[in-house]
Amino acid sequence: MNESLMSRALNYSKYHALPPLLMLLFFLLLWEGLTAGASATLPAPSQVLSETWELIIDPFYDNGGTDVGMGWQILASLERVAYGFALAVIFGVSLGVLIGQSTLAMRALDPIFQVLRTVPPLAWLPLSLAGFQDSQPSALFVIFITAIWPIIINTSVGIRNIPEDYRNVARVLNLRGVEYFSKIMLPAAAPYIFSGLRIGVGLSWLAIVAAEMLIGGVGIGFFIWDAWNSSKISEIVLALVYVGVIGFILDRSVAWVGNRITRGTSAS
Amino acid sequence: MKEKFLQIEQVDMIFGQGAKAAHVLDQINLTVNQGEFISIIGHSGCGKSTILNVVAGLLDASSGFVLLDDKEIKGPGPERSVVFQNHSLLPWLTVYENVALAVNKAFKGKMSAQQRHDWILRSLDMVHMSHALDRLPSQISGGMKQRVGIARALSLEPKVLLLDEPFGALDALTRAHLQDEVMRIQGELNSTVMMITHDVDEAVLLSDRIVMMTNGPKATIGEILSVNLPKPRNRIEMADNPEYNRCRQAVLSFLYEKQAKVEL
Numbered sequence: 443m444n445e446s447l448m449s450r451a452l453n454y455s456k457y458h459a460l461p462p463l464l465m466l467l468f469f470l471l472l473w474e475g476l477t478a479g480a481s482a483t484l485p486a487p488s489q490v491l492s493e494t495w496e497l498i499i500d501p502f503y504d505n506g507g508t509d510v511g512m513g514w515q516i517l518a519s520l521e522r523v524a525y526g527f528a529l530a531v532i533f534g535v536s537l538g539v540l541i542g543q544s545t546l547a548m549r550a551l552d553p554i555f556q557v558l559r560t561v562p563p564l565a566w567l568p569l570s571l572a573g574f575q576d577s578q579p580s581a582l583f584v585i586f587i588t589a590i591w592p593i594i595i596n597t598s599v600g601i602r603n604i605p606e607d608y609r610n611v612a613r614v615l616n617l618r619g620v621e622y623f624s625k626i627m628l629p630a631a632a633p634y635i636f637s638g639l640r641i642g643v644g645l646s647w648l649a650i651v652a653a654e655m656l657i658g659g660v661g662i663g664f665f666i667w668d669a670w671n672s673s674k675i676s677e678i679v680l681a682l683v684y685v686g687v688i689g690f691i692l693d694r695s696v697a698w699v700g701n702r703i704t705r706g707t708s709a710s
Numbered sequence: 711m712k713e714k715f716l717q718i719e720q721v722d723m724i725f726g727q728g729a730k731a732a733h734v735l736d737q738i739n740l741t742v743n744q745g746e747f748i749s750i751i752g753h754s755g756c757g758k759s760t761i762l763n764v765v766a767g768l769l770d771a772s773s774g775f776v777l778l779d780d781k782e783i784k785g786p787g788p789e790r791s792v793v794f795q796n797h798s799l800l801p802w803l804t805v806y807e808n809v810a811l812a813v814n815k816a817f818k819g820k821m822s823a824q825q826r827h828d829w830i831l832r833s834l835d836m837v838h839m840s841h842a843l844d845r846l847p848s849q850i851s852g853g854m855k856q857r858v859g860i861a862r863a864l865s866l867e868p869k870v871l872l873l874d875e876p877f878g879a880l881d882a883l884t885r886a887h888l889q890d891e892v893m894r895i896q897g898e899l900n901s902t903v904m905m906i907t908h909d910v911d912e913a914v915l916l917s918d919r920i921v922m923m924t925n926g927p928k929a930t931i932g933e934i935l936s937v938n939l940p941k942p943r944n945r946i947e948m949a950d951n952p953e954y955n956r957c958r959q960a961v962l963s964f965l966y967e968k969q970a971k972v973e974l
Contacts, residue, residue, distance in 0.1 A: 607798035610794065613785075614768075614786045614787070614791055
């Protein structure tokens, strides 16, 4: 029993964990080799590690102002994403339901949304700064406006694709209004909604890093910009690693929640 | 037992308008007694499912009306529950929850939570699905799904149970099994049942009367055949029963001689 568990774990790591780890090692070695010469403009991995070691081992120091640990920087960015994304979920799902339910609403709103969704996130920033006169709500607005389009579009597609059978079941059972919405419509559209949320959270994370570079304050985006201005290239590299890993975790978390809620029925 | 329990009066069904209008049903008149098992049989496209949908209230007749227990039906409702062809269980709910959705909606206020729980279990027990309460529809076989679909429909205590080709998507062995179950349950509950089918043996085995539809467009009722056999019926004994074979013969000759369908 224990042995088979052990061998299964070994087998798993052999086929799933080993290849990416080897590849990573290969890339690190390649990078080390390419940046070995004295004329290299970028730091080698070993140099990055030694120069940022202080930051890595103490992620939660606080020297006041923007001089805080990487942990705080990331939490600040995550907080912005959380607020902006939560707003996008509320409005996006509501609008998506409206468009999915009503042909008139779809005809009226869809063309507008199709144009607006192509506007790059950062292009909204000056406008929102002008409107809000403050950097914090502007950053939230950029997150909101970035994440909302895939949520609206996926929700409306999900609502429109609810099988006729489910609608008939609801009609025979006399499920109407709120009951229909919560017991049939949302669960039936949930797989679509969650793929919208997943795209949305990914885009939010892309947008926040860029937006923070411009608005300043505590946050991983401004940390990168600040590091560039003080020529601490190693810190930029470290920040990029963090940004990538956090983005990956965000994406997987939303997928995991979606899977739990739809009970893995998205396939059927 | 009430006579003329379900009355379909002068029902016409026309889809679309103008030149593209399709006249599907023409002057359908049918009276069903309480406790009767009626099958509607006909070639595909003859509008037999449309009749069922009109009785269910999922479609509104273009003209004519349907009375159930002397009341005109308007829209769908739990007293005319439907077993859909492809079971139509909600995939995110377990077997128990699928039936609970129906029971809790229909009997909230009339039964206590405990009574409703017992009623859900009884309904599932009737179709022998008590062993799979916590399974999701994706984890059970097609025949089991249809059993749950039947349990859900029965749990509503409908005045008339509507079966829309309920066994069409099942393999022959599972189908025979479920036909026997439906026959047994109908015998126990004495339900009024209207079943759509294209299977001659199924119609003769289960029905008190078989309604044979002419081919569309403008389909109407061609003949009505009474099956004068005591119930419950045993499918093996039926094989050389003269009345069974007479009925089978009559339906076959209606479908393949009088209403032979020219397949294009």
